[in-house]
Amino acid sequence: MAGALSHIRVLDLSRILAGPWASQILADLGADVIKVERPGAGDDTRGWGPPFLKDEDGADTPVAAYYLCANRNKRSITVDMTRPDGQALLHRLARESDVVIENFKQGGLARYRLDYATLAALNPRLVYCSITGFGQDGPYAPRAGYDFLIQGMGGLMSLTGKPDGTPGAGPVKVGVALTDILTGLYAANAIQAALAWRDRSGEGQYIDLALLDVQVACLANQAMNYLASGVVPRRLGNEHPNIVPYQDFPTDDGYMIVTVGNDAQFARFCEAAGRPELAADPRFATNKARVANRATLVPLLNKLTIRRSTADWIARLEAVGVPCGPINTLDEVFADPQVQARGLRVDMPHPVLGAVPQVANPMRLSATPVDYRQAPPLLGEHTDEVLASVLGLSAMEIGALRAQRVV
DSSP states (O other): OOOTTTTOEEEEOOOSSHHHHHHHHHHHTTOEEEEEEOTTTOSGGGGOOSOEEEOTTSOEEEEEHHHHTSOTTEEEEEOOTTSHHHHHHHHHHHHTOSEEEEOOSTTTTGGGTOSHHHHHHHOTTOEEEEEESSOSSSTTTTSOOOHHHHHHHTTHHHHSSSOTTSTTOSOOOOSSOHHHHHHHHHHHHHHHHHHHHHHHHSOOEEEEEEHHHHHHHTTHHHHHHHHHHOOOOOOOTTOOSSOSSEEEEEETTEEEEEEOOSHHHHHHHHHHTTOTHHHHSTTTSSHHHHHHTHHHHHHHHHHHHTTSOHHHHHHHHHHTTOOEEEOOOHHHHHHOHHHHHTTOEEEEEETTTEEEEEEOOOOOOSSSOOOOOOOSOOTTTTHHHHHHHTTOOOHHHHHHHHHTTOO
8 A cells, every 4th residue: 555655755865863754754654765875975873883783694784773763764875966967966856856855054055056946946846844953044053953952052951850959960861862853753744734735836845944943842831831930940850840740759669650640640649559638638639739839749759659669559550540650671661562562663674684673653544554665775775776767867877977986
């Protein structure tokens, strides 16, 4: 069954994570994504290891796990965009494409005649998505932007970490490049919106996405808390700024997470903990009161939760409808029966590795499901195929381009 975007071709000039994450989403939905890489080098993440994977015989390979996380279902071609002949090839591919994705610095592709103005003149129906650290205008526009930098500048790290005055206090980044991932998600959404508009208008358009914009937009309730009150939020560790109790608690053998969302759940939690009177205490009877008296309530609950094991607590609380769960390591995540039932690990055939593990796309579409067609490609694996099938070049013409090191 053809994917929802099987009629769309994407020319992907991006590398690292935000752009490739967006193009992988489109590829999972069926789009033909042509990943353009530097001859002899490729996407920077190809070398971002260890870990590097081993082949079927257990021998080391140069395939980095990082690269594998964002590049499945794509075709890789190598083209030297610094050469006029390479630019000419990419111009021809842009004419045959619906979307271009790039994440060079502001104006970085103009020198190679691969900017929006140039490509839109060749293909007015083109949707062109630029991803930068700070956008195409404003005082920071020329700067390079990286996920860690933007987590700091965009306020996320001011909210993440243990409270000031406690052991280990200080700002902490999220454990994955979350700003890049979120930018990739926004990019995929924006591209599909632009394609929907093109279906009605016949016109392509330019998309300007900035990591800083995305990070600020994703501060969500914390941003609104500040804008509504003028009070700068502080780091609360694993506590929630608006709900109590909604955090981790110590147990006899580790920790668990309790996410009480309303007063009825809190009453059931107290009953399961053997302290039903806490739910009737005016200091704790409502969420507003619990937030105001957080410093009193949380130590009381800590003394209760530490008396039983994590598994015991989860069984007790789930039985009475109080949301809770463990804090899993990644081996425990992929061994979890729910994760396994949902098929969140996928193994795909690979020409060097035999099989390569992937994390499944979480989108479940009933009529046009995600399809796992192609493992993350080897560098330049599809150069001849794409030049022949998309541009109609002969084997002799492709051979001449190789001899000139254009591809």
